[in-house]
Amino acid sequence: MDTDEQQAYRQLALSGATPMEIAQVAHLHGLGAIEIIRLLRSIFTLEFIEAKELATQAVYGMSxxxxxxxxxxxxxxxxxxxxxxxxxxxxxxxxxxxx
CATH class of the missing domain: 1.20.5 (Single alpha-helices involved in coiled-coils or other helix-helix interfaces)
Structure with a gap:
């Protein structure tokens, strides 16, 4: 993911998007679970397990x-x-x- 894409996700967060919403948008843009985990942790102060949970829900639709x-x-x-x-x-x- 390039810097412009990451900046777009940061802007979503600044606009009030939740980590789950950003994970879902990232998945729609073709990011996989590992990329989403990295993205969420770079934007939000999340523990690994929290980011993993959100990425799993966004990608697989289950906890x-x-x-x-x-x-x-x-x-x-x-x-x-x-x-x-x-x-x-x-x-x-x-x-x-x-x-």
Missing amino acids: LSDYQEKYLLPLFQEFEREGATAQDELLQSGDDRHL
Whole structure:
């Protein structure tokens, strides 16, 4: 993002736009979650987790916890199942060097 674009977002903030409104506008302009986090933190005094929450809502239309529950939790559960399967295979083969 160039300086002119960032200045436009700063002007929105000075005009009274909330961090969420700026995150939504930035997303409409094609910015992704990481870029929005950086933008919000450069304009507002936000902790990382606050900016991450706002970016997640703007980009994915859900809270960070809902996003993690919907997408990350099933992924971790699948890794856990695959890990247990691999461990079972090693136990059955008698090869315990990797356990």
